[in-house]
């Protein structure tokens with residue numbers, strides 16, 4: 001008979017052996033991950049997965065400055081290692097991660113469906129709401145995309161143009177105190193409301209005022225803000241804190257669930273109005289709203305026995321998928337534009353010379369001020385002439401992309417050809433061997449500052465680089481603000497039409513200035529303050545204030 005002391009000794013020995021074995025296995029995994037890096041330079045250590053929501057929460061401090069993966073590093077680490085592909089090992093998973101700032105490699109990774117797929121481990125949009133376009137892969141993703149694609153046509157862009165012109169005029173009237181003096185604008189909150197209203201009208205056919213925009217915006221913001229928490233905390237903790245009251249934690253997590261319930265209820269309301277419209281029982285929706293109509297039609301098909309057999313749902317959407325796609329589109333359709341416009345306003349306030357050129361372009365098109373009554377045909381007539389405005393829009397997204405990086409996973413062993421600088425500063429190709437299951441980070445922020453594509457002045461804000469001339473064509477493959485390949489942004493033309501229209505209307509009527517409290521600071525200090533950002537689902541400016549002053 002063993003006494004309790006002996007039992008403790010046996011259990012202690014077994015536990016130590018298990019810990020020893022676990023540490024050895026982990027170490028072995030990390031060492032073999034280093035072997036898999038072959039001669040790809042960098043070889044850094046990473047403790048948090050670059051796509052994990054936690055990496056957004058820690059972004060400001062970790063990965064540290066000078067480490068591979070640092071959120072604000074741009075091209076610096078690639079320049080240091082003289083290579084467009086660098087490597088690191090993710091310690092918790094014991095796998096290599098390859099970081100790519102090479103436009104051609106990114107095009108290959110984004111288009112070769114047989115070799116790479118979207119990295120889905122931590123896609124936040126999926127959790128708690130179900131599958132949608134942005135958070136699915138392969139056949140499931142294709143179904144969502146095929147359903148939505150036809151809505152993203154030139155006619156939608158024309159509707160977007162018209163709704164934006166109307167929306168921005170109303171927005172400016174509301175903001176302008178009418179005293180001929182300067183007035184402050186909090187860019188992100190203001191543009192959020194404007195962009196949500198434009199998306200609601202153009203994409204979902206929601207006539208202005210048909211839904212409570214403020215309420216919807218509040219719920220969407222809360223859902224996005226709690227999205228990181230929702231994604232990080234396991235479902236069982238949500239269930240537990242729902243059943244057992246834990247002070248501070250239970251109220252917070254219950255509030256998170258309530259926000260999602262409210263959002264779901266609101267989306268159902270919007271969907272059932274659209275359903276009535278699709279089956280011809282009411283005329284709630286106007287000429288716009290093709291996107292919501294497509295989603296709702298696909299949802300009705302789920303109940304159509306001729307189109308759906310058993311598990312095969314063809315090109316139909318279940319109720320959960322419909323709600324999930326609606327949330328995803330709402331979020332993607334306003335947050336992205338609001339953040340981009342906030343960066344644009346900050347940049348224009350900082351660079352008055354560039355702002356003057358935008359003004360002159362808009363003045364040549366609208367000598368008597370921005371039009372008050374715009375129809376859909378105006379898109380075709382006016383948009384192509386706003387060349388400098390479009391260049392400002394793209395140049396802002398080049399230096400301040402609102403999505404700086406995305407993950408891909410290799411679905412088979414593959415070889416990626418990248419390049420590095422030789423001792424004589426020549427570009428020399430080299431092969432990066434990537435095994436199945438290994439991950440690649442498409443580092444858009446780094447490509448956007450890679451001098452191979454953008455020249456030695458890549459760090460400078462220069463919209464002209466996005467204007468083609470007889471002897472120059474801007475490098476399309478190296479502009480990745482909307483991602484690349486088949487998983488690129490479905491709404492990029494929508495966003496361009498909307499962003500250029502907002503920019504042109506503001507610049508024609510108003511000067512955008514640096515806030516008063518920054519005026520006695522140096523340009524660099526103003527720039528650091530106004531363009532400070534942090535990643536939060538999309539990258540957001542931290543100090544979103546500028547000043548508008550009506551032009552005489």
Ligand code: HEM
Nearest residue numbers: 133134332333336337340403481482483487489490491495
């Ligand atoms: C300046 C504005 C915008 C930027 C910079 C932007 C950028 C991006 C990027 C980088 C992606 C790839 C995301 C990923 O793979 O995880 C993406 C995907 C997507 N975007 Fe945008 N976006 C913008 C505006 C919009 C708008 C206005 C809409 C809707 C009307 C939209 C809808 C989507 C959707 C649905 C996807 C998922 C596509 C797929 O997975 O097939 N975006 N966007």
